[in-house]
Amino acid sequence: xxxxxxxxxxxxxxxxxxxxxxxxxxxxxxxxxxxxxxxxxxxxxxxxxxxxxxxxxxxxxxxxxxxxxxxxxxxxxxxxxxxxxxxxxxxxxxxxxxxxxxxxxxxxxxxxxxxxxxxxxxxxxxxxxxxxxxxxxxxxxxxxxxxxxxxxxxxxxxxxxxxxxxxxxxxxxxxxxxxxxxxxxxxxxxxxxxxxxxxxxxxxxxxxxxxxxxxxxxxxxxxxxxxxxxxxxxxxxxxxxxxxxxxxxxxxxxxxxxxxxxxxxxxxxxxxxxxxxxxxxxxxxxxxxxxxxxxxxxxxxxxxxxxxxxxxxxxxxxxxxxxxxxxxxxxxxxxxxxxxxxxxxxxxxxxxxxxxxxxxxxxxxxxxxxxxxxxxxxxxxxxxxxxxxxxxxxxxxxxxxxxxxxxxxxxxxxxxxxxxxxxxxxxxxxxxxxxxxxxxxxxxxxxxxxxxxxxxxxxxxxxxxxxxxxxxxxxxxxxxxxxxxxxxxxxxxxxxxxxxxxxxxxxxxxxxxxxxxxxxxxxxxxxxxxxxxxxxxxxxxxxxxxxxxxxxxxxxxxxxxxxxxxxxxxxxxxxxxxxxxxxxxxxxxxxxxxxxxxxxxxxxxxxxxxxxxxxxxxxxxxxxxxxxxxxxxxxxxxxxxxxxxxxxx
Numbered sequence: 145x146x147x148x149x150x151x152x153x154x155x156x157x158x159x160x161x162x163x164x165x166x167x168x169x170x171x172x173x174x175x176x177x178x179x180x181x182x183x184x185x186x187x188x189x190x191x192x193x194x195x196x197x198x199x200x201x202x203x204x205x206x207x208x209x210x211x212x213x214x215x216x217x218x219x220x221x222x223x224x225x226x227x228x229x230x231x232x233x234x235x236x237x238x239x240x241x242x243x244x245x246x247x248x249x250x251x252x253x254x255x256x257x258x259x260x261x262x263x264x265x266x267x268x269x270x271x272x273x274x275x276x277x278x279x280x281x282x283x284x285x286x287x288x289x290x291x292x293x294x295x296x297x298x299x300x301x302x303x304x305x306x307x308x309x310x311x312x313x314x315x316x317x318x319x320x321x322x323x324x325x326x327x328x329x330x331x332x333x334x335x336x337x338x339x340x341x342x343x344x345x346x347x348x349x350x351x352x353x354x355x356x357x358x359x360x361x362x363x364x365x366x367x368x369x370x371x372x373x374x375x376x377x378x379x380x381x382x383x384x385x386x387x388x389x390x391x392x393x394x395x396x397x398x399x400x401x402x403x404x405x406x407x408x409x410x411x412x413x414x415x416x417x418x419x420x421x422x423x424x425x426x427x428x429x430x431x432x433x434x435x436x437x438x439x440x441x442x443x444x445x446x447x448x449x450x451x452x453x454x455x456x457x458x459x460x461x462x463x464x465x466x467x468x469x470x471x472x473x474x475x476x477x478x479x480x481x482x483x484x485x486x487x488x489x490x491x492x493x494x495x496x497x498x499x500x501x502x503x504x505x506x507x508x509x510x511x512x513x514x515x516x517x518x519x520x521x522x523x524x525x526x527x528x529x530x531x532x533x534x535x536x537x538x539x540x541x542x543x544x545x546x547x548x549x550x551x552x553x554x555x556x557x558x559x560x561x562x563x564x565x566x567x568x569x570x571x572x573x574x575x576x577x578x579x580x581x582x583x584x585x586x587x588x589x590x591x592x593x594x595x596x597x598x599x600x601x602x603x604x605x606x607x608x609x610x611x612x613x614x615x616x617x618x619x620x621x622x623x624x625x626x627x628x629x630x631x632x633x634x635x636x637x638x639x640x641x642x643x644x645x646x647x648x649x650x651x652x653x654x655x656x657x658x659x660x661x662x663x664x665x666x667x668x669x670x671x672x673x674x675x676x677x678x679x680x681x682x683x684x685x686x687x688x689x690x691x692x693x694x695x696x697x698x699x700x701x702x703x704x705x706x707x708x709x710x711x712x713x714x715x716x717x718x719x720x721x722x723x724x725x726x727x728x729x730x731x732x733x734x735x736x737x738x739x740x741x742x743x744x745x746x747x748x749x750x751x752x753x754x755x756x757x758x759x760x761x762x763x764x765x766x767x768x769x770x771x772x773x774x775x776x777x778x779x780x781x782x783x784x785x786x787x788x789x790x791x792x793x
Contacts, residue, residue: 145206145219147296151226154198156299157184158206160219165189166210176221177204199223224295227251229303232291236308236340241283245307247291252277257297260307261289266297284309311338318376318391322425322470324398325371332376332393334362339378347393348374369395397423399474404465408480409454410560414549416522419450419467421474428470434479435463442467453522457481487511487561492550496567498643501541506552507534508561514554520566521548545570570594572637573646579704581652581681584627585726588635588651595621596639605651606633613637628653657681657688657724658735666740666771671713677737678706679724687727692739693720696727717743743769768793 150156158174165186166172172183174194184193192208205218229249237243247258247269254271258279269277277293288308292300315336323330332347337360345354345364352364364376373392401421409415419432419442430442432452443451450467464476489508497504506518511532518527518537527537535552542548549563574592582588590603590613597615603623604610613621621637634648659679667673677690677699688699690709699707707724714720721736747767755761765778769792776787 145221147298148220149222149224149296150196150199151295151299152199152201152223153226153299154196156196156296158194158196158221159187160192160194160206160208160216161190162192162208162216163190165192165208172208172210175205175207175209175215175218177206180209183208196221201225224253225251226299227253227256227293227295227301229291229293229301229305232305232307234342235306236310236342237281238312238338239284239286239309240312241281243281245279245281245291246272247277247279247293247305248275249277249293249301249303250275252293253295255295257294259292259294259300260284260309262292264289266294269293281307281309286310308340310340313338313340313343313378315378315391318393320393320428320471322394322396322427322472324472325368325395326398327368330366330369330395332364332366334364334376334378335360336362336378344379346377346379350374371395371397394425394427396425396472398472399423399425399467399469401466401474401477404477404479406555407478411457411460411481412563413454413456414519414522415454416519416524417452417454417465417479418445419452419465419477420448421450421467421477422448424448424450424467425470425472429468431468433466433468433473433476435465437463444469454479454481487515487552489551489562489564492564492566494640495565496569497539497640498571498638499542499545499568500571500642500644501539502640502642503536504539504550504566505530505534505536506550506564508552509533511535511552511561515552515561516555517553519549519551519553527552539566539568542568544568569596569639571643571646572596572639574636574649575647577635577649577651579681580650581654581658582625582683583654583656583681584625586625586681586683587622588625590621590623590635590637590649591619592637592647592649593619594639594646595619595637598639600638600640602638604634604636604638605653609633625651625653630654654681656726659722659724659737660735662722662737662739665738666742666774667711668744669714669717669741670744671711673711674708675711675722675739676702676706676708677722677724679735680705682707682724688724689727691721691723691725693722698727699724711739711741714741717741742771745769764790766793 146159169183169186173180174183181197184195186192201223204221204223206221207216207218209215231248233246252271252274256269256271257266258269259266265282267279269279271277286309288306291305291307294300317335319333339356339359339362341356343356345352347366350366352366355363373394376391403420405418424447430444430450432440432442434455438455460481462480465479466474466476487508487510491507493505513529516527517524520539523540525537525540527535530536545568547565547567550566551563552561572594574590576591578589595618601613601615602610603613609626609628611623611626613623615621630653632652635651636648657679658681659677661678663676682704689696690699692712695712697709697712699709701707719738719740722739723736749766751764772792776789777784778787
């Protein structure tokens with residue numbers, strides 16, 4: 145019999161399995177310890193369904209009978225008082241399932257199952273004690289359902305205890321991600337979705353005071369934690385369940401400023417300062433705090449260095465400089481602001497270059513060996529003393545074009561000069577080269593942007609090719625292709641000798657010209673056949689020849705894609721290569737096409753030799769030197785008609 149246990153309330157459908165049961169259940173009776181009830185249904189000759197009546201708790205016998213005294217042997221059936229449910233914790237969880245729910249009640253005996261809702265799936269329960277079981281939810285539609293338990297999987301306790309299925313909680317952001325170890329209290333704000341009222345939070349192993357501000361925001365407060373990484377966990381019941389979503393926060397020692405280089409800055413702003421210290425964390429924004437008057441963005445170099453740019457100040461004096469990293473402010477270091485200029489700058493040569501940087505000379509008065517640093521805007525480079533009037537330094541590369549101030553200073557920041565303006569121009573960029581194929585000595589048009597007129601303007605062809613550029617506009621220059629091996633090269637334009645940062649175009653360097661076709665492709669050994677040779681790499685200004693198997697013929701340039709010439713006479717019939725080449729070249733290197741020299745054509749006889757003036761007569765022409773392939777034609781006076789080649793005669 146299945147199930148073999150039933151509750152005292154009755155109403156459980158029991159399947160009794162055996163053999164030789166009648167097919168008609170009308171006369172079949174089920175006996176529960178002498179209390180007979182009609183069978184509910186006959187499933188087959190080996191199975192009958194009986195519905196249990198209300199019974200007393202304990203063991204009872206179940207048998208089946210029919211007809212006049214036909215009865216089965218008795219099977220033992222256990223009757224129990226039904227379990228009851230008082231509480232479920234947590235009372236809500238994710239609709240995607242997977243939450244462990246602890247159910248409290250009475251009369252819990254293993255094995256047991258739980259069901260969430262009257263139409264839910266039964267799940268196995270872990271019996272902790274006679275008053276506590278644990279069940280894991282399965283995926284369920286959102287909403288509130290009743291919590292039920294059963295000892296036989298058929299009869300479930302009816303209770304008013306509800307469990308709410310809600311959308312799964314997700315975490316989108318945790319702030320701050322880094323906290324200082326000396327904080328009196330660690331407070332983490334967790335942002336996300338679908339947070340419920342009893343969502344709990346832990347940070348590492350520390351249980352937090354959790355404040356659910358809304359369905360999208362939670363505050364987690366914990367006491368001090370050790371330095372290190374700690375996992376923030378959210379769950380319906382912190383400490384007993386895996387977190388719904390996890391993220392790590394770091395507890396660190398606070399940042400500390402040790403020294404500032406240089407220790408002095410000019411009041412007109414722009415001094416690049418390096419703040420040395422320790423515990424400079426790698427996450428979050430960096431802010432430089434200059435006393436109470438100014439805050440600016442800083443740049444983290446590594447875990448012990450941050451760069452800042454000094455602000456403009458109204459007067460000289462001392463102030464404190466601290467840094468804020470990831471929301472944590474350091475102690476302050478001392479910075480002296482000075483106002484005096486000890487040297488006067490007169491000129492900088494050149495006064496402009498590309499964003500890629502260049503070498504410059506700065507001319508001034510009362511310059512000395514102590515002036516060892518040049519500053520361009522906020523960047524500094526080493527300066528070399530040439531004389532008491534000149535220092536040489538490299539203008540550093542910058543990301544964007546524009547005007548910056550140039551000055552020289554001592555490495556300690558104690559000595560300053562006046563300022564001059566220096567201009568960074570954008571790098572020249574190439575978008576296309578026209579034509580895309582050319583021979584050495586040919587002229588190409590380079591199209592792009594940021595082309596500047598001037599003596600340093602040049603075109604670059606690969607690694608070694610250079611030629612001066614003729615400026616036509618800010619987007620067009622013309623350059624002559626230098627002598628280079630055949631093949632594809634990158635083409636760039638330089639406004640200055642150090643300008644290498646722009647986009648490049650592509651150019652295929654060919655021989656003088658590359659022949660691609662010839663029409664007609666055959667002619668007499670006597671020469672004089674006018675042919676048109678098509679090709680690429682042809683310039684309208686070129687002085688070209690057609691080379692027929694080593695014999696030159698003057699070419700007339702028709703366009704950038706074709707020339708015409710007359711075939712020279714040749715000794716014997718056969719096929720030769722035809723190349724286009726410069727008239728001064730000893731030999732051609734470009735692609736060739738084939739031209740067929742044919743023997744002299746002679747006509748010796750026409751059959752018939754008489755025909756009507758209206759035409760239409762088919763004639764056979766006999767002679768020598770006829771082609772054996774292609775099409776033939778016959779000319780009678782000024783009329784030409786197509787013919788069919790039969791043989792060479």
